[in-house]
Amino acid sequence: MPPMDWEEWQKxxxxxxxxxxxxxxxxxxxxxxxxxxxxxxxxxxFKRFERLGGRLSWMWLIVAFVLVWLASxxxxxxxxxxxLVKLFGKYNRQVEQGLRYHWPWPFESVTKVNYTQTRQFxxxxxxxxxxxxxxxxxxxxxxxxxxxxxxxxxxxxxxYAFNVYDPEKAIRDAAISxxxxxxxxxxxxxxxxxxxxxxxxxxxxxxxxMMEKYRTGLTVDNVELQAVHVPSEVTQAFKDVTSxxxxxxxxxxxxxxxxxxxxxxAEARAYAMVAQAQAYKAERVFRAxxxxxxxxxxxGEYRKAPGVTRERLLLEAMDAVxxxxxxxxxxxxxxxxxxxxxxxxxxxxxxxADGGTAQGQGGESR
Numbered sequence: 001m002p003p004m005d006w007e008e009w010q011k012x013x014x015x016x017x018x019x020x021x022x023x024x025x026x027x028x029x030x031x032x033x034x035x036x037x038x039x040x041x042x043x044x045x046f047k048r049f050e051r052l053g054g055r056l057s058w059m060w061l062i063v064a065f066v067l068v069w070l071a072s073x074x075x076x077x078x079x080x081x082x083x084l085v086k087l088f089g090k091y092n093r094q095v096e097q098g099l100r101y102h103w104p105w106p107f108e109s110v111t112k113v114n115y116t117q118t119r120q121f122x123x124x125x126x127x128x129x130x131x132x133x134x135x136x137x138x139x140x141x142x143x144x145x146x147x148x149x150x151x152x153x154x155x156x157x158x159x160y161a162f163n164v165y166d167p168e169k170a171i172r173d174a175a176i177s178x179x180x181x182x183x184x185x186x187x188x189x190x191x192x193x194x195x196x197x198x199x200x201x202x203x204x205x206x207x208x209x210m211m212e213k214y215r216t217g218l219t220v221d222n223v224e225l226q227a228v229h230v231p232s233e234v235t236q237a238f239k240d241v242t243s244x245x246x247x248x249x250x251x252x253x254x255x256x257x258x259x260x261x262x263x264x265x266a267e268a269r270a271y272a273m274v275a276q277a278q279a280y281k282a283e284r285v286f287r288a289x290x291x292x293x294x295x296x297x298x299x300g301e302y303r304k305a306p307g308v309t310r311e312r313l314l315l316e317a318m319d320a321v322x323x324x325x326x327x328x329x330x331x332x333x334x335x336x337x338x339x340x341x342x343x344x345x346x347x348x349x350x351x352x353a354d355g356g357t358a359q360g361q362g363g364e365s366r
């Protein structure tokens with residue numbers, strides 16, 4: 001039976017007060033107002049039943065509320081999450097994956113942390129804030145705009161949830177600070193060209209050291225430079241510098257190529273000259289050794305027969321000196337009657353020369 005409202009309850013109390021204040025009259029089995037006697041008793045029974053039903057309804061509502069409140073303590077932790085239970089706002093315990101339970105509010109509460117997801121954020125991209133974050137000063141006092149991305153994940157869920165108020169903002173601010181520090185140690189040429197990989201690794205190490213110092217529970221996976229450029233006001237000047245650098249590198253490469261072509265040729269000529277000198281040296285040494293050996297042999301023969309050896313040497317010397325001229329050998333009295341100036345005839349043909357030689361031999365034999 002549904003509970004009575006306030007007005008009905010007030011009316012019932014007023015009727016009950018009037019009923020009990022009027023003395024009953026014996027009208028031959030009639031009630032106070034002339035009705036049957038049992039009618040008044042039955043009405044009181046129904047009123048008492050209504051009051052009891054109202055109290056039971058409130059009890060059922062309280063029981064249902066308590067059951068719902070207790071059931072609100074059940075929660076589920078996914079495989080990629082960790083559940084951190086707080087007792088009166090203070091960290092109490094850590095729970096693994098599955099269906100878990102904690103005392104409902106206001107006693108305990110739970111915070112779930114995804115510790116397997118790789119998170120990322122970009123620095124220097126878009127808007128005035130991005131431009132302010134990207135503008136940095138190099139070690140040689142040049143302004144450069146740098147856009148980079150940071151990849152990170154949660155390593156310690158408890159430290160991530162309770163040590164720092166806003167871990168995402170903390171790592172973003174720390175990343176900007178680390179990049180400014182590293183860029184301040186490098187020149188603008190290094191940031192634009194060859195030192196990009198070194199800058200990324202140095203920034204990652206610096207940022208990780210800051211995260212460990214702050215005890216944020218975050219691990220830096222990678223830092224990637226996405227764009228490095230100079231402000232638009234000085235872009236043309238840097239293009240000219242880059243063009244001049246490229247011309248310088250091209251000239252150096254051409255000179256290196258010329259050197260690589262000429263150097264082997266020079267080395268080959270030098271090697272040939274050294275080989276020729278060594279061959280000439282060996283030839284002169286062997287010839288000198290041969291002449292010395294020949295002289296020693298000749299000396300031995302000279303000691304055995306000085307006259308004959310002297311005559312032989314004279315003839316050999318005359319043959320070496322006069323080897324290309326005609327020679328006439330006249331001995332004895334024939335040589336005494338010859339004038340110093342001889343009228344020698346021109347060369348005769350070979351046949352005549354052979355005949356004259358035969359006659360000369362015949363005359364000499366006579």
